Amino acid sequence: MGSDLAVPPIYSPFSEAIHPLYRDIDQQTALWAEKFRIGSDELRGRLVRHDIGGFSARILPEGREEVVSLLADFVLWLFGVDDGHCEEGELGRKPGELSGYLSRLLRIAQNPETPMLLDDPLADGLRDLRRRVDRYGTAGQAARWVDALREYFFSVVWEASHRTAGTVPDLNDYTLMRLYDGATSVVLPLLEMGHGYELQPHERDNTRVRAAAELASFIITWDNDIFSYHKEAGGKDEFWLNALRVLELEQGLTPEGALDLAISQRDRATNLFLVLCDQLRADASPQLRQYLAGLASFIRGAQDWGITSVRYTTPHDPASFPDAFRKTPVDASLLPLGIPAVDWWWQLVPGDAADTASAKETLGV
Ligand code: 3E9
Ligand code: MG
Ligand code: MG
Ligand code: MG
Ligand code: MG
Ligand code: MG
Structure with missing residues (x-):
């Protein structure tokens, strides 16, 4: 049984939207998963019911259909790695072997013609994904996608070392690891490809733009972590990493107390995201404006998918979820979280920015 923790409506100032072809895209993703035999039959049978096509259609509501489909197939593939190998498979407890396997996969992502892992369904699927990344993206975007896969792979090896030792990281390490092990950064190049533009490196790698993406x-x-707590607390893996669990253990909180603190932390990150994006837009190129809008769609898409996908609602043992989002934060603060790895995000906004009329208007407080 999963946890019976009741999740209240959380703050989302972003607009809900979905690509009109979401049903077709979801069906095509199920066919793709079958064609490449991603995951065990049992895992694949579960994944194709998680509305991953709908998730992708929410991330890119106005995106090019072929890229929405590519993103959906890629997210399903990522779950083939994350569920199939890291969280439910044997390699998740063998960080050395996991890093070897992931390094081989990375070679396929870089050079799909490489004659390695020839009988491996995930490698075959990855070859297909790479060819489509080449078709719809630039050489630079393909390189960013490979680099982002590397940072995701590196972080799941770190996760595996905790799983093997049975240790839960502290909040600072968890926050740092979670920037990568949620596989969010691998989606970013597809935000650009979905709209057929390329963000120039001097903008993408600008510290404030990187902070917005982080x-x-x-x-x-x-x-x-809030919406998957029910699934993860009740899952087969007795070792599971989740911000609420980290907060419970580190700060001696009840699940309810950890949920309240996690909500306050994500609200404060949302406040800063809004103010930072407002400031960046003031002198942004059209591409950067589109990228920032893409980040907002990604956040909102994950929220709408998170409260509706059977992956998290688990109808056989229902999670207690809200059916809507709230328009104002529970915590309207623009102060840093006290997590050293990320507190610098708040230094990018001038000290008195929190008190300006425009910041207050942005936050609706
Ligand atoms: C997410 O963390 C793991 C990723 C591999 C999932 C693939 C999703 C994306 C690339 C987009 C980002 C979306 C998110 C984080 C929902 P975790 O906690 O293992 O995911 P789970 O679904 O098991 O809760
Ligand atoms: Mg489906
Ligand atoms: Mg479906
Ligand atoms: Mg995971
Ligand atoms: Mg997981
Ligand atoms: Mg989760």
Whole structure:
């Protein structure tokens, strides 16, 4: 049985939207998973019912159909790795072997023609994904996608070392790991490809733009930890990592207390994201404006999918979820969280920015 923790409506100032072809895209993703035999038959049977096509259609509501489909197939593939190998498979407890396997996969992502892992369904699926990344993206975007896969892979090896030792990281380490192990950064190049533009490196790698992308990762993964707590607490893996669990253990909180603190943290990250994006938009290129809008769609898409997908609602043992979002934060603060790895995000907004009329208007407080 999963946890019976009741999740209240959480704060989302972003607009709900979905690509009109979401049903077709979801069906095509199920066919793709079958064609490449992603995961065991049992895992694949579960994944194709999780509305991953709908998730992708929410991330790219106005995106090019082929890229929405590519993203959906890629997210299903990622769950093939994350569920199939890391959380439910044997490699999740063998960090050394896991890093070897993931390094081989990375070679396939870089050079799909490489004659390695020839009988491996995930490698075959990855070859297909790489060819489509080449078709719809630039060489630079393909390189960013490979680099982001590497940072995701590196973080799941760190996770596996905790799983093997049975240790739960402290909040700072967990926050750092979670920026990558939620596989959010691998989606970012597809936000660009979905709209057929390329963000120039001097903008993408600008510290404040990177902070905005990291804030999006933080919000998406903290929300995932809130909405997947029921599934994860009741799952087969007695070792599970989740922000609420980290807060319970580190700060001696009840699940309810940890939920309240996690909500306050994700609200404060959302407040900062809004103010930072407002400031960035002031002198942004059209591409950067589109990218920032893409981050907001990614956050909102993960929220709408998170409260509706049977992956998290688990109808056989229902999670207690809200059916809507709230328009104002529970915690309207623009102060840092006290987590060293990420507190610098707040230094990017001038000290008195929190008190300006425009910040208050942005936050609706
Ligand atoms: C997420 O964390 C793991 C990723 C591999 C899932 C694939 C999803 C994306 C690439 C987009 C980001 C979306 C999120 C984080 C929902 P975790 O906690 O293992 O996911 P779970 O679904 O098991 O709660
Ligand atoms: Mg489906
Ligand atoms: Mg479905
Ligand atoms: Mg995971
Ligand atoms: Mg998981
Ligand atoms: Mg989760």
